[in-house]
């Protein structure tokens with residue numbers, strides 16, 4: 188009997204795609220053990236009915252392990268290397284016990300774990316499973332283009348692009364990422380590489396280790412589709428044994444397994460599958476209902492971006508001056524410490540024209556007809572959710588993979604515009620007008636976004652590449668237990 192243990196990095200951008208994959212594998216009839224850290228699990232449990240719903244399904248269980256940090260530790264994302272180190276050293280034995288119980292007995296009488304799907308950014312998931320001789324597949328929750336850019340770090344070191352040369356021309360094309368030489372500028376390299384002073388930089392080392400691990404997995408699973416990233420995937424296939432692109436997972440969930448053909452899943456599925464560290468404020472959906480089609484700018488910078496007070500004020504000005512209504516997610520921890528978040532007259536203007544929430548049901552928001560564009564930080568989940576919904580993007584990438592994603596959005600897929608490294612009020616206003624107004628640029632973007640959404644839908648339909656790859660993945664997992 189196939190029994191899969193899934194172990195994501197404890198973060199908003201990682202747990203939900205893992206949950207979606209877990210639900211799909213469960214629908215395929217496999218036993219599922221889903222591992223969360225205690226801290227993350229309690230937050231997801233408090234704000235997402237999805238966890239309860241999945242835990243109530245047969246052959247689906249959650250298991251938690253401590254992350255080794257103090258209870259009161261704020262677990263800030265800027266300290267994520269400390270969290271990873273703590274997991275590596277202090278959670279090891281707990282994880283080992285979940286893989287193979289010391290007394291040899293599964294508490295629920297389940298069969299032994301036959302396959303681990305570990306987060307590709309979490310070496311622990313891979314290392315311990317290898318020690319126990321359990322086959323491991325890796326899921327990378329980011330885009331293939333960013334995974335390839337990370338993999339190319341040693342090459343970028345060779346070409347002298349990393350560490351960034353002093354006074355480097357940020358618009359110069361870099362030559363170290365195969366296949367992207369004609370459009371990838373220095374400013375498009377992954378944000379985490381910008382500040383590395385040498386190759387000994389701990390963040391660089393962490394990224395390089397994650398890349399080296401790709402070859403160790405039995406397979407690489409990705410939340411993307413062949414039609415979206417085919418050239419990059421062929422580069423990646425030279426280093427991974429097998430790649431299963433099964434995205435967009437949110438589309439696949441609508442098609443695979445338990446959905447009846449007569450069911451309207453456009454909104455209900457998004458609602459029941461969402462999982463968040465924060466409580467969703469669903470009142471914004473009503474606010475959206477009161478606006479005409481494609482009239483609203485949705486603004487969200489994801490779960491970890493921190494915005495300076497100055498940048499925030501520029502966004503305020505730009506959005507208010509654009510004259511468009513906007514729905515803006517401002518997390519309680521999103522603005523750098525200190526002072527008010529905006530001058531009061533601006534805030535008043537913003538409240539008249541906008542709707543502000545601490546956390547939104549994003550998949551549903553993007554699927555709402557009144558949303559006309561998405562001002563995003565270009566995290567991969569957000570990017571893919573926007574692609575699924577066919578909503579053009581204005582990209583303001585913050586860090587990590589986001590710089591690469593936004594370059595693809597603006598230059599390769601042409602489903603948005605990239606305002607990387609700029610957030611002056613006139614830039615924000617100009618970009619919003621460009622995308623939202625009825626001019627040629629806006630029209631072209633809407634057309635490309637609709638086409639790309641269609642491609643993503645087809646990929647996840649029966650017979651499509653992601654649907655077929657998912658079936659192959661299930662067969663592969665089953666073959667490991669026979």
Ligand code: UDP
Pocket residue numbers: 199200201203463487488489490491492516545546547548549550565566567568569570572
């Ligand atoms: N998200 C959400 N509500 C919000 C803001 C974000 O549900 O108000 C979700 C969003 O749908 C996405 C995730 O948070 O699935 C953010 O992941 P992403 O990879 O875009 O960025 P990260 O948070 O990892 O920087």
